[in-house]
Amino acid sequence: MSAGALDVDALIDDPGTGIIVCCGSGGVGKTTTSAALALRAAERGRKVVVLTIDPARRLAQSMGIEELDNTPRPVPGTSGDGSLDAMMLDMKSTFDEVVLSQASPEKAQQILENPFYVALSTSFAGTQEYMAMEKLGLIHAAAQRDHSYDLIVVDTPPSRSALDFLDAPERLSSFLDGRFTRLMLAPARGPARLVTAGLGLVTGALTKILGAQVLTDLQTFVAALETVFGGGFRDRAAKTYALLQDTGTAFVVIAAPEPDALREAAYFVERLEEDAMPLAGLVVNRASVAPEGGLSVDQSAAAAEQLADRPEHALGAALLRLHAHTLRAVERERLLVSRFTAAHPQVATAVVPALAGDVHDLGGLRRIGALLGT
Amino acid sequence: MSSDWPRVRLHVVTGKGGTGKSTVAASLALALASHGKNVLLCEVEGRQGIARMFDVDPLPYEERRISAGLRDSRGAGSVHALHIDPEAALLEYLAMYYRLGRAGRALDRFGVIDFATTIAPGVRDVLLTGKVYEAVERNSRNKGATQYDAVVLDAPPTGRITQFLNVSDELAGLAKVGPIRSQADTMMTLFRSPRTAVHLVTVLEEMPVQETADGIAELSRVGLPVGGVVVNMRRPAELPDADLERAGRGGLDAERVRADLAAALDPVPAPLPGALLTEAAEHAERHRLEVAQREVVDGLGVPVYELPRLPGGVDRGGLGELGALMREQGLA
Numbered sequence: 001m002s003a004g005a006l007d008v009d010a011l012i013d014d015p016g017t018g019i020i021v022c023c024g025s026g027g028v029g030k031t032t033t034s035a036a037l038a039l040r041a042a043e044r045g046r047k048v049v050v051l052t053i054d055p056a057r058r059l060a061q062s063m064g065i066e067e068l069d070n071t072p073r074p075v076p077g078t079s080g081d082g083s084l085d086a087m088m089l090d091m092k093s094t095f096d097e098v099v100l101s102q103a104s105p106e107k108a109q110q111i112l113e114n115p116f117y118v119a120l121s122t123s124f125a126g127t128q129e130y131m132a133m134e135k136l137g138l139i140h141a142a143a144q145r146d147h148s149y150d151l152i153v154v155d156t157p158p159s160r161s162a163l164d165f166l167d168a169p170e171r172l173s174s175f176l177d178g179r180f181t182r183l184m185l186a187p188a189r190g191p192a193r194l195v196t197a198g199l200g201l202v203t204g205a206l207t208k209i210l211g212a213q214v215l216t217d218l219q220t221f222v223a224a225l226e227t228v229f230g231g232g233f234r235d236r237a238a239k240t241y242a243l244l245q246d247t248g249t250a251f252v253v254i255a256a257p258e259p260d261a262l263r264e265a266a267y268f269v270e271r272l273e274e275d276a277m278p279l280a281g282l283v284v285n286r287a288s289v290a291p292e293g294g295l296s297v298d299q300s301a302a303a304a305e306q307l308a309d310r311p312e313h314a315l316g317a318a319l320l321r322l323h324a325h326t327l328r329a330v331e332r333e334r335l336l337v338s339r340f341t342a343a344h345p346q347v348a349t350a351v352v353p354a355l356a357g358d359v360h361d362l363g364g365l366r367r368i369g370a371l372l373g374t
Numbered sequence: 375m376s377s378d379w380p381r382v383r384l385h386v387v388t389g390k391g392g393t394g395k396s397t398v399a400a401s402l403a404l405a406l407a408s409h410g411k412n413v414l415l416c417e418v419e420g421r422q423g424i425a426r427m428f429d430v431d432p433l434p435y436e437e438r439r440i441s442a443g444l445r446d447s448r449g450a451g452s453v454h455a456l457h458i459d460p461e462a463a464l465l466e467y468l469a470m471y472y473r474l475g476r477a478g479r480a481l482d483r484f485g486v487i488d489f490a491t492t493i494a495p496g497v498r499d500v501l502l503t504g505k506v507y508e509a510v511e512r513n514s515r516n517k518g519a520t521q522y523d524a525v526v527l528d529a530p531p532t533g534r535i536t537q538f539l540n541v542s543d544e545l546a547g548l549a550k551v552g553p554i555r556s557q558a559d560t561m562m563t564l565f566r567s568p569r570t571a572v573h574l575v576t577v578l579e580e581m582p583v584q585e586t587a588d589g590i591a592e593l594s595r596v597g598l599p600v601g602g603v604v605v606n607m608r609r610p611a612e613l614p615d616a617d618l619e620r621a622g623r624g625g626l627d628a629e630r631v632r633a634d635l636a637a638a639l640d641p642v643p644a645p646l647p648g649a650l651l652t653e654a655a656e657h658a659e660r661h662r663l664e665v666a667q668r669e670v671v672d673g674l675g676v677p678v679y680e681l682p683r684l685p686g687g688v689d690r691g692g693l694g695e696l697g698a699l700m701r702e703q704g705l706a
Contacts, residue, residue, distance in 0.1 A: 026391015026531060027582075054533070056581045180485035202484050205477035209468075210554060256392065259687060291652045294643025303638040315617055315626070316634020319650040322612040322657055325685070332686065356659040358580040 006252075006281030006348035009373040012041035015150065017250055019140065019243070020280070023156045024254035025264035029285040031055045032359050032368060033254050033352075034155040035063065035086070039075075039362060040369030041151050042084035049085040049139065049148075051132070052155040058360035060088065070094060072139070077362050085149070094131040103227050116221035132156065137240040166241075166275050173234055176226055184222040250280035255340075257287050257333035257351075262340050269344055281348035283372065284337055288329040289353040297331060300324040378677055378704040379601065382571045384510050384564065385526045386601075388535040388589065389575030390582040394606045396423045397688050397696065398575045398681070399528035403453045405697035405706030407443020411451035411523040414509050415440075416458055418502040419530060424455045429690055435462035437509075437520060444697045454520060456509070460491040460501040467504060470515045500541045500558060507561045510569075532574060532589040539565050539572070540596050571601030573705070576671065578605060578664040583671060590674055600676055602705055605668065607683040611661050613654065622658035626651055679705045 011017055022034045031052055038050035049072045052065070060066050063075045065086045070093045072085035099117075100108050111117050136154055143149040175181060183202060206215055243249065251272050255265035265282060272279050295303070304320035307313040341349055352371045359365060379385070385402055389395030396417070403415035414437060417424050425432045428440045433455055443451040464487055468478055481487055490497045508516065510525050530538050542555075542562045564570060574589055576582040586603060593600050611618060620626050628647060635642045635650075671678055681699055684692045700706045 028392060057584065058580075175485070175489070178485045178488075179483070180489045183484050183486075201477040201480045202486060205472075205474050205481055206486065208474075209472060214554075258392075261392070291645075291649035293646040293649030295639075295646060299639075303635070306638040307634060310637065313634040313637050315613075316631055316637070318613050318617070319631060319654055320635075320638070323650055323653060325612070326653060328685065356656055357663050360580070 003281070003346050003348040006283065006350035008037070008040075008283075008350055009044070011250060011280055012037060012046065012151070013044060016248055017151060018246075018248035019136070019152045019154065019250070021154045021156065021244070021249065021251045022254055023251065023268055025261055028254050028256040028261050030254045031155050032059070032365070033252075033283055033285060033372070034153050035059065036359075036365045036368035036372060037252075038084060038086070038151075038153040039078065039365045040373060041153070042075075042078055042082040043080040043366075043369075045080060045082045046151045047083050047147075047149050048151045048153060049087065049143075050153040050155070051087050051089050051136065051139070053089050053132070053157050055088065055155075056358070056360060059365075062361040070097075070135070075362075089132050089135060089155075091131050094135045098131065098134060099224075103224075107224075107227060110220070111224040111227070114221050114224055115217055117224060133240050133244065134236065137236070137243060140243060166271070166277075173237075181222055181226065184219050185226070245276055245278065247278060249278055251277050252280050253282045253347075255282060255284050257284050257336055259336060262336055266340065266344065269347055279347065281350065282340070282344075284333075284349060284351045286354040287333055287351045288326060290323065290326040290330050293323060295323065295327075297324055297327040300327060375702060375704045377701075377706055379571050379706075381568055382601070383522075383524055384506070384570040385524060386529045386535070386539065386570065386572040387526060387575060387604075388529045388532050388572060389604075389606075390532050390585045393575045393577050393582050394688075395531070395575040396421075396427065396528050397693065398573070398604050398606060399526050400424065400427050401681075401693045401696035402573075402700060402706055403524075403526040404441065404444045404693055405700040406524045406526065407451035407453045408446040408701075409448035409451060411443065412520055413443060413451065413453050414520075414522045414525045415453055415455045415528065416506055416509065416525065417455075417528045418458045418506075419528075420457075420459070422457065423528065424457065427688075427690070427693060428455070430455075433457035435459045435466075444694055444701070446701075451523075454522070456505075458502050458505045460498045461487060463501040463505040464490055467501065470508075499538050500554075500561075503539060503541055503561060503565075504557070507564055511564060529572075532585050535572065535589060536592045536596055536598065539598055541565075543596070566597050566599065568599060570599050572598055573601040573604055575604045575606050577607050578667040578671070580663075580667065583667045587670070587674060590676065602677040602679055603671055603674060604705065605671060605678060605680040608680050609660070609664065609683055612657060617654075618658045618661055621651075621654035622662055624651075624655060626654060677704075679703045 011020070020037060022030050022037070024030050031054070034050055034052055035055070038048045042048040055063070055065070063086045064073055065088045067088075070087065070090045072087040075084045075086050078084045096112060099111050103111060132154070136152060139149070139152060143152065203215070210218070253265050253268045253272075255261040269279060269282070300320050301324040304317050304324060307317035307320065337349065337351065341347065350372060352368065355364070355367065359368060385406070387395050387399035387402060389398070400415060403413045407413040415424060422432045424440070430440050435457060437454050437456045439452050440455045441453045443453055468474055468481075472478070474481070491501065506525060506527050509522060512519055512521055529535055542558045572593055574586045576586040590600050613621060617626065628651060631650060632642065632647050635646060679700065680703070681696050684695065688696070697706065
């Protein structure tokens with residue numbers, strides 16, 4: 001049995017929905033969808049904050065979030081009883097906040113200056129996404145305390161690694177429990193005689209390849225990682241994971257009606273189900289639409305063909321050709337979406353028609369929101 | 375037409391997600407592989423996109439001939455493909471440059487390899503670019519390997535490309551001296567030379583065009599050579615300019631349209647004329663926005679190439695079609 005249409009308004013109106021996570025591959029309009037969902041929810045009475053990643057400049061401007069300071073700010077120009085705040089996620093400062101909260105000031109400073117840390121906090125796949133989830137956890141906890149928000153909408157980075165946050169805690173944990181960490185921490189911890197022949201070999205090889213200075217930095221870095229992620233990390237990670245699995249969370253997978261984007265969407269859907277994450281449904285953006293003209297693709301193409309060598313009817317021929325193209329695109333996209341639905345019948349789907357231009361103001365977001373809601 | 379990039383050995387293809395950079399990279403590899411030429415197409419993001427596009431089995435970490443190139447008057451060359459995996463690249467690198475023997479195996483056993491390829495920052499990128507460098511500047515250490523006339527890299531997206539290629543900087547904080555540092559510097563010499571070109575793929579929408587402009591500025595700032603901009607998936611204008619202009623302001627002659635339709639259809643379905651006029655207005659609006667974005671692209675100061683949106687998506691034949699257009703326009 002198929003789950004049918006995704007009822008976006010029911011989702012955002014449900015007071016039980018506390019978190020919406022939007023994920024999908026790059027270029028499918030994820031940021032726009034997140035913002036449009038948030039705005040629509042706010043204008044229907046919810047107290048909303050949207051955490052977004054790298055929005056288009058003009059959209060960011062119109063939402064008043066040009067600054068990267070990791071603080072939610074009110075979006076000007078919304079109407080209705082609800083409220084909308086927006087924040088552009090800054091991975092680096094979220095990471096730094098975790099370090100500062102976990103280590104003594106002196107130790108934290110040492111960590112923040114370590115070259116490995118500096119690079120890690122900006123480039124390790126999955127960790128940044130995980131940090132976004134940690135930030136989500138913080139905002140959620142604060143909102144529970146002071147009732148500042150009753151809905152948090154989260155945009156995720158544009159890649160497969162958007163789901164790496166599901167693995168990141170596990171990977172970090174197993175790394176910290178692993179032999180490499182013990183190896184790096186060994187000289188700092190135990191007497192030299194504990195350094196076995198195997199360790200000596202490895203340290204020798206590393207010195208040969210990296211040089212002695214790098215090895216020292218690396219040791220400091222691993223010690224730092226242990227400080228930050230060794231203690232409360234596993235507990236926090238488990239809590240965030242549970243928060244994501246909670247019935248108050250809804251994952252929305254975003255795609256475009258193209259084979260690649262839908263393939264990625266299938267990957268997301270399967271991965272979320274594997275981890276028992278609550279999936280609300282699929283949003284297919286930028287769908288072609290053809291106004292109803294009473295002709296099929298073939299009829300339209302045949303009529304255009306008939307006029308093709310009659311220059312006095314060139315305009316009619318061109319319009320019929322255009323109509324046939326559009327109908328063909330609509331047909332192809334419907335087929336792609338229906339294949340997806342056949343393979344994933346449990347996933348409710350909403351299809352949003354393409355707008356001619358880019359969205360860069362609240363008016364545009366409102367239009368997208370209205371299209372999502374209907 | 376002759377190529378605008380005759381000296382380039384390494385073509386790096388980047389673009390915002392959804393702009394079709396992998397398709398462009400694959401077509402470019404086909405286009406470059408004319409008579410007798412060997413071209414290597416590399417992917418680094420673990421997606422097996424090449425295998426899918428060329429309809430072959432998933433690629434291992436091994437150079438494979440996957441297709442004949444596009445024929446020219448004297449015949450076709452060969453396209454080879456390589457799926458670069460950072461772990462395999464690291465092991466290969468260690469084997470090629472260090473005789474570590476037992477210590478090498480110990481590195482693996484102690485999780486060093488795993489650390490280097492997953493957690494150690496920047497190292498992953500260096501390993502990926504390092505292998506690309508090796509394929510371009512092949513030397514005697516890799517015995518019996520194919521020599522390539524050109525290498526095409528299906529690279530990470532525009533937002534990450536400068537960081538990805540700028541390996542010296544990425545490593546600067548980590549390795550100030552030592553063998554890794556000097557190897558990174560050697561790689562940078564190639565990446566910054568006229569033998570490399572970074573092509574940016576975009577579609578004519580505001581965000582990807584803006585990102586392309588930002589990408590060009592960033593690449594130039596660190597001295598990486600910007601190649602061309604490839605405008606991909608361009609929709610053809612279905613109407614002559616004058617009609618487009620009229621359609622845009624709702625000024626198409628409804629009576630004339632009705633008469634045209636009556637010449638082909640009997641009866642003309644009642645909603646058809648209205649539907650066609652609405653569609654024409656939307657088409658005109660979209661076209662107007664595309665023309666405006668194309669003007670922005672033309673103002674970027676780099677060569678521009680344009681590829682059409684292929685109806686029905688790009689299959690193996692479509693790659694060849696796009697490759698032929700690249701040759702016509704001088705990208706290959």
